Amino acid sequence: MSTPADDHVTRRAQRAATDAEILRLAWPAFLALVAEPLFVLADAVIVGHLGTTQLAAAGVAGALMTTLVGLCVFLAYGTTASVARRIGAGDTAGALAGGIDGLWLAVAIGLAVTVAAWPLAPTLVRLLGASDEVAGPAAGYLRIAAAGTTPLLLMLAATGVLRGLQDTRTPLAAAVGGNVLNIVLNVVLVYGLGSFDGLGLSGSALGSVLAQLATAALLVGVVARGARRAGVSLAPDLPGVRAAGRAGVPLVVRTLTLRAALLLTVYAVAALPAGRGGDDAGLAAHQVAMAVWGFLAYALDAIAIAAQAITGRSLGAGDRAEARALTTRMLQWGVAAGVATGLGLAALAPFLGRLFTDDRTVLDLLVPVLLVAALAQPVAGVVFVLDGVLIGAGDGRYLAFAGLVTLVVYAPLALLAPSLTWLWAAFAFGFMAARAGVLLHRARGERWMVIGTTLAR
Structure with missing residues (x-):
């Protein structure tokens, strides 16, 4: 028969275990969250040396992309919830199947946005109040940046899957690695290297897209490997994709x-x-x-x-x-x-x-x-x-x-x-x-x- 002292020790042990689990998940998530604005600041520094017009253009286009990604954060949040529930129920295959549905939903939304961005880019930057001088470069930047919409949304969805699997370390590694690559690509593509003269503002947009592609490939690859190990098909399941939406x-x-x-x-x-x-x-x-x-x-x-x-x-x-x-x-x-x-x-x-x-x-x-x-x-x-x-x-x-x-x-x-x-x-x-x-x-x-x-x- 347990004594009050034994119960107290048990409660302390349970609380310590809970605290350790919260810290295990929260600490990498915190580092990943903090890393993002620091690297965005680095991008602003790189573009800022091109001139005020270029910096303003990148700011306008970046605001539009940030708004889009903010509205699609459900790809991470919703996927985390559904995957975590199935993991708790002991259904790893079902969890990964739901995660794959979320990835295909990200692809569908991303492709639609990319296609729409090309004709709408001039109108969108004008809606944000871009001047005549800024509107042209901002529209050009947005058209290139929009090509990265699908990898950006895949990053959100894959991050949600991994969080649902109780893994916040892999998204942290991907975030840091991807953002470091983004800085390197931006410097090279904006200012050039050796005989390559650089692309200016367009190089910044292209560098970001390439870094997003690499990061998305890493995260999706991790999820896909887990799905294959669990015997889950990677093909799109339309009812599942619609349910995720x-x-x-x-x-x-x-x-x-x-x-x-x-x-x-x-x-x-x-x-x-x-x-x-x-x-x-x-x-x-x-x-x-x-x-x-x-x-x-x-x-x-x-x-x-x-x-x-x-x-x-x-x-x-x-x-x-x-x-x-x-x-x-x-x-x-x-x-x-x-x-x-x-x-x-x-x-x-x-x-x-x-x-x-x-x-x-x-x-x-x-x-x-x-x-x-x-x-x-x-x-x-x-x-x-x-x-x-x-x-x-x-x-x-x-x-x-x-x-x-x-x-x-x-x-x-x-x-x-x-x-x-x-x-x-x-x-x-x-x-x-x-x-x-x-x-x-x-x-x-x-x-x-x-x-x-x-x-x-």
Whole structure:
């Protein structure tokens, strides 16, 4: 018969094992997330030395590609959930078959976008406000970059498969290797080497496409080898591809609501009275604050990625108790990470702005905004973790509904904010707190805890 002391030791051992698993999945995911913006910055440096027009053109085309990839992130999230559930159920072949369906869906979407981008490129760059001088180079860059859409989406889908298989190390290696190759190719193709004079701006787009092809080939190759070992066909299964597409629709809606909230915030900044953030200084301060917020989000998003994989596997195994216990522990991780990032941001708030600007007006606006962002970090920790848990559970319909609710709650708060600091308070304790509320409400119940290989409804 066990004693209270024995039970305490057992609980400690179980908690330590859970922590080790979360760390095993989250740490490589965090490094992969951080690597991407660093290499994007390197691309900007390479193109920036060509001239302002070229840099602006790459920025416009890059914004369009980033938006597309953001909307298609369901290829990673949805695949992670479905694959992890089947792994939990002991159906490795079924997991890989579902993963192959996701890869073929990525191919279908990617080819359609590439074909459409050629005639639409001039119109799209104009919609983003490109000037006559920038529009031509931006359209040319976009047409080349769009050729990399299929490998980009294959990277997302294959990463989702590997995360579902509880492997975040391979995507990390692919991300770092692919981005290093991207830098090398960009330097050579932009500026030339030896007798090769370089292609200028077009070389940057081409270098990125080639690096994306290599990275996609590596990730897809890993998945394909696993599928062949499990006896899974690599041929497209149209019903499976259609099912993967239908499952992704709610996550697209969720993503659209998040993007809409961010765009609404920028609109609200521009609408503020002059001197309270509604001018160039206010927009600059907001941009810096959002960049800092986004960087800190990587630490929290890494835990969310671990939550997707672990939750899906637990529910697939039919273990609601484990799913509940893991959710509780990951929430503790999220809050702790939020407290840590919040304290760090609060301590650095008076100094961070100087890394971006010497404008005293911008710095004066920025400090209180960063302090508000610091206070909101624990709330963000809750949001990111529960978002990952429910994505892992396949609860996309609720996440879409929750996104619409929070956007409705946030819109009037943002539009009525009298200053930049109050707008950020509305974002932090209106939008993020509303997200936390709807996610906590869902997590307390059991409707999302559908066991087996069926996703939540």
